[in-house]
Amino acid sequence: MSKISVLIVDDASFIRDLMKKCLRDNFPGIALDEATNGRKAQQMLTRQSFDLILCDWEMPEMSGIELLQWCRAQDSLKATPIIMVTSRGDKENVVQAIQAGISDYVGKPFTNEQLITKVKKALHKVGKLQALIAGGIAKPLGNSAFANDSLSALTGGNPNQVKPASPASAAPARAPQPAPASPRPVAMPSGRGQAQLRLPNGAMTCVIKALSLRDAQIVVKRAELLPQILESAVLDLEQGDDGGGSEVARLNGYLHSIAALEQKPDSEWLQVVFRFVDQDAQKMDYLSRLIARGTAQKHFTPGA
Incomplete structure (x- = not known):
């Protein structure tokens, strides 16, 4: 059985380590590589191919959305699953990622179950999960979904209705929209x-x-x-x-x-x-x- 190869792109080593441990615990023998930003990931992708890319949004030198746009402009990377792993959870940002060709989305902070469910889903779509299941390395994909980080919940139930944007018009946004207001606690100690x-x-x-x-x-x-x-x-x-x-x-x-x-x-x-x-x-x-x-x-x- 050939190994499944995954590229993890995030400027925070702690986050990369979390994802690597989660994947290794659930997919023994999986091949993992990492990059600290989009520019380094771009260099790696010109030299070798990967079955899946897990990518942060905001990174130095080249952001995740810029890397995504570059990948979708390459014939060899148009079909490669790319999952955005980021704390940018506003609908506007998710829609922008869909327009650029994102495969799926996981919100930070994430649980191991959330990450593994999305990885299995992405590998299933490209026919890579069956080999892992046959080898006893992965369990069959269930029907569980997470409304807080699913593309469906953030795009009105049908992400396919969002039309992909052309590379020239899909410019990366630099400032996220304000997050929903959270309830204020009573008698909170004074602070900064x-x-x-x-x-x-x-x-x-x-x-x-x-x-x-x-x-x-x-x-x-x-x-x-x-x-x-x-x-x-x-x-x-x-x-x-x-x-x-x-x-x-x-x-x-x-x-x-x-x-x-x-x-x-x-x-x-x-x-x-x-x-x-x-x-x-x-x-x-x-x-x-x-x-x-x-x-x-x-x-x-x-x-x-």
Whole structure:
């Protein structure tokens, strides 16, 4: 049986490691290669072929959407499944990816089940999954779907109605649309800015207590959904402006530490250190200016 080859493209090594472990645990013997951005992936794709590409959206040198457009312009890559793995979950961004020829979409942060379901679905469409099932390496594809990251849910139930755009008209968007507003908690401790912590199994409203180029100290309220150390997550920083509007900056990372905010066993609040994993220069520049201002005012919105 020939190996299934997968190219993982993401500027964050932590995210690449998560995907590699997930794939190796579910597909023993799978061949994996990785690239830190779209430009390096482009160079690799000119030298060798892959059965599947898992790609982030916002990366230095060449973004995921630009890599996708380049791939679909190559005769040898037009039919290669490409799954976008990103925290850009707004309908406008997903539609743009569909127009550029995306095969499927997985939202960050993702669970192993979500990622594997999408990978099996993509391999099934190109006739590669059957060999894995016959060899006992993969289980048959089920009917499970995830409304929070499926193309169907984000495109009104029929993604095929979105017409692909021509390469000349499919220019990459640099700023995501504002994310849906989340409920505000009551009696939230004072902090530097409102934010939302998105975990694989749900979201928690929080506030930023301290911010650096390496991490953010955030406070969340204890609830049924409890964050776990080393869990992959996305921090949505809400940035208000004087006009009453707001935008959301999405930062990928993981939970480095969790502790009770108060020195008592029934502490209502948890203090979490969220460690950033993005290597994108635009996001680092954004954080630098945000720290320098000492506030959560809007002045730039990076992608994801």
